[in-house]
Amino acid sequence: MTETANARKIAFATFVRRALDEARATRAWSGTEVSRRTGVSRQTINRWVRGDWASDPEAERVVAFCEGLGLNPATAFAALGWDRTATTPHAGQPSPPMDPDVEALLRRLVDPNVSDAEKFHIRETIRYLAYRPTLPVDVRKRGKQAG
Numbered sequence: 488m489t490e491t492a493n494a495r496k497i498a499f500a501t502f503v504r505r506a507l508d509e510a511r512a513t514r515a516w517s518g519t520e521v522s523r524r525t526g527v528s529r530q531t532i533n534r535w536v537r538g539d540w541a542s543d544p545e546a547e548r549v550v551a552f553c554e555g556l557g558l559n560p561a562t563a564f565a566a567l568g569w570d571r572t573a574t575t576p577h578a579g580q581p582s583p584p585m586d587p588d589v590e591a592l593l594r595r596l597v598d599p600n601v602s603d604a605e606k607f608h609i610r611e612t613i614r615y616l617a618y619r620p621t622l623p624v625d626v627r628k629r630g631k632q633a634g
Contacts, residue, residue, distance in 0.1 A: 491568075493538075495566070495567055495568050496538035496540070497538060498566040498567070498568075499535060499538070499544070499566045499567050500535060500536055500537065500538040501566070502562065502563055502566040503532065503535045503536050503552075503563075504536050506552070506553075506556050506558055507521060507532070507536070509556070510556055513607070514607075518532065518533075521555070521556070524555040524556070524614060525551050525552045525554070525555030525556065526551045526555065527548050527552045527555075531544075531548065532552070543567060543569075544567070546564075546569070549563045549564070549567070555614075557610045592609055592613065595609060596609060596610070
């Protein structure tokens with residue numbers, strides 16, 4: 488293994504370890520809960536922590552891991568030595584307009600005047616909504632008819 492490849496593995500392993508430590512300390516999440524919230528298997532996460540991978544982690548899994556923990560994937564990509572624009576599937580294409588409510592939440596998450604407790608509450612609410620089961624179609628129709 489080249490020195491550069493080894494350094495990348497160590498840097499990414501350090502990033503993952505810190506992310507896990509942060510999830511344990513601030514959210515009391517176990518490894519199983521991190522896996523559930525991110526959609527990345529415990530085995531994969533453990534390989535990343537050990538730096539035990541023959542080929543680079545899949546970008547989609549790295550993004551899922553980061554997003555599930557509320558981290559910026561660019562930090563993980565930097566640890567891996569990746570150019571983020573090269574791994575983005577639709578680089579160069581304009582993104583669809585963002586919902587104003589989502590924009591407001593994002594502004595609050597980066598606002599230094601918003602407390603960490605409030606940011607934690609926002610993230611937890613977003614995670615709950617993102618991962619809750621989808622309501623059956625007939626239940627949604629009844630809700631619209633009633634309202």
